[in-house]
Amino acid sequence: xxxxxxxxxxxxxxxxxxxxxxxxxxxxxxxxxxxxxxxxxxxxxxxxxxxxxxxxxxxxxxxxxxxxxxxxxxxxxxxxxxxxxxxxxxxxxxxxxxxxxxxxxxxxxxxxxxxxxxxxxxxxxxxxxxxxxxxxxxxxxxxxxxxxxxxxxxxxxxxxxxxxxxxxxxxxxxxxxxxxxxxxxxxxxxxxxxxxxxxxxxxxxxx
Numbered sequence: 001x002x003x004x005x006x007x008x009x010x011x012x013x014x015x016x017x018x019x020x021x022x023x024x025x026x027x028x029x030x031x032x033x034x035x036x037x038x039x040x041x042x043x044x045x046x047x048x049x050x051x052x053x054x055x056x057x058x059x060x061x062x063x064x065x066x067x068x069x070x071x072x073x074x075x076x077x078x079x080x081x082x083x084x085x086x087x088x089x090x091x092x093x094x095x096x097x098x099x100x101x102x103x104x105x106x107x108x109x110x111x112x113x114x115x116x117x118x119x120x121x122x123x124x125x126x127x128x129x130x131x132x133x134x135x136x137x138x139x140x141x142x143x144x145x146x147x148x149x150x151x152x153x154x155x156x157x158x159x160x161x162x163x164x165x166x167x168x169x170x171x172x173x174x175x176x177x178x179x180x181x182x183x184x185x186x187x188x189x190x191x192x193x194x195x196x197x198x199x200x201x202x203x204x205x206x207x
Contacts, residue, residue, distance in 0.1 A: 011040075011042055011046060011050065012050040014040045014041075014042070015036060015037075015040050015042065015047060015050060015051070015057070016057060016060060016061055016064070018036055018039045018040045019031070019036050019054075019057045019061070020061060020099075020102070020103065021039075022035065022036065022039070023058075023102045023103075023106055024099070024102055028058075028102075028106045028109065031054070032054075033047055033053075033054055036054070055110045057106075058103060058106035058107040058109070058110045059107065059110060059111070061103045061106075061107070062103060062104070062107040065095065065100070065103065066126045066127070067126075068095065069088075069091055069092075069095070069126065069127065069130070070126050070130065072087075072091060073087075073088055073091075073130050081134060081137050081138045081141055081143050082138070082143055082193070084134055085131075085134045085135075085138065085185075086185055088127075088130055088131065088134060089157065089161075089181055089184055089185040089188070090178065090181050090182065090185060092161060092164075092165060092177060092181065093177050093178035093181050093182075094178075096165070096168060096173070096177055097173075098173050101168075101169055101172055101173045104165050104166070104168065104169035105169040105170075108166055108169065127157075127158040127161065127162075128154050128155055128158045130154075131150075131153070131154035131157050131158060132150050132151060132154040134154075135148060135150040135153055135154055135192065136150045138192070142194060143193065143194060144192040144193060144194065145192055145193070145194055148192045153188065153191075153192065157184065157188060160184055161181070161184070164177060164180050164181065164184075165177075
């Protein structure tokens with residue numbers, strides 16, 4: 001049973017990886033399931049065992065990115081809250097490389113035409129949960145102001161990041177994502193941090 005489960009995971013990952021390679025050299029609409037299956041060495045029946053359609057692949061690819069985001073967040077649990085907050089805000093700046101442009105592009109393209117809109121909510125679900133937790137911890141520790149609304153600010157941060165990722169994809173990676181995320185971090189620091197001053201803001205801006 002364990003070997004079968006591993007084989008299923010390997011097949012699923014192979015389909016995702018092959019699809020990513022194809023989407024980098026061809027338009028999403030031009031890639032066929034037959035082509036994916038042939039390169040992956042699997043049958044169409046195996047493909048439909050793992051995915052409902054070709055349109056499900058960008059969703060799963062994007063979900064892997066979100067899982068990596070959450071995994072990195074958990075691995076930083078020993079760091080000070082403010083440092084964890086900064087790393088979370090800036091995370092996509094280091095993760096979003098040229099190889100991932102098509103994942104972000106195809107994900108948004110699929111979701112704009114996707115019938116089940118509830119699945120769109122997962123786009124920001126993980127990030128919102130992370131920032132809500134970080135802000136709540138920061139308030140409890142006295143790092144962030146006591147009147148900070150964790151739910152509101154976490155959703156604002158997450159939606160800002162989501163819109164930046166879309167812009168980054170539209171401009172094919174030409175947008176300076178790191179600079180924009182740094183701007184977001186510094187402004188949220190100014191709004192929420194107990195000790196933030198304009199001197200701190202200027203100092204961080206120069207870094």
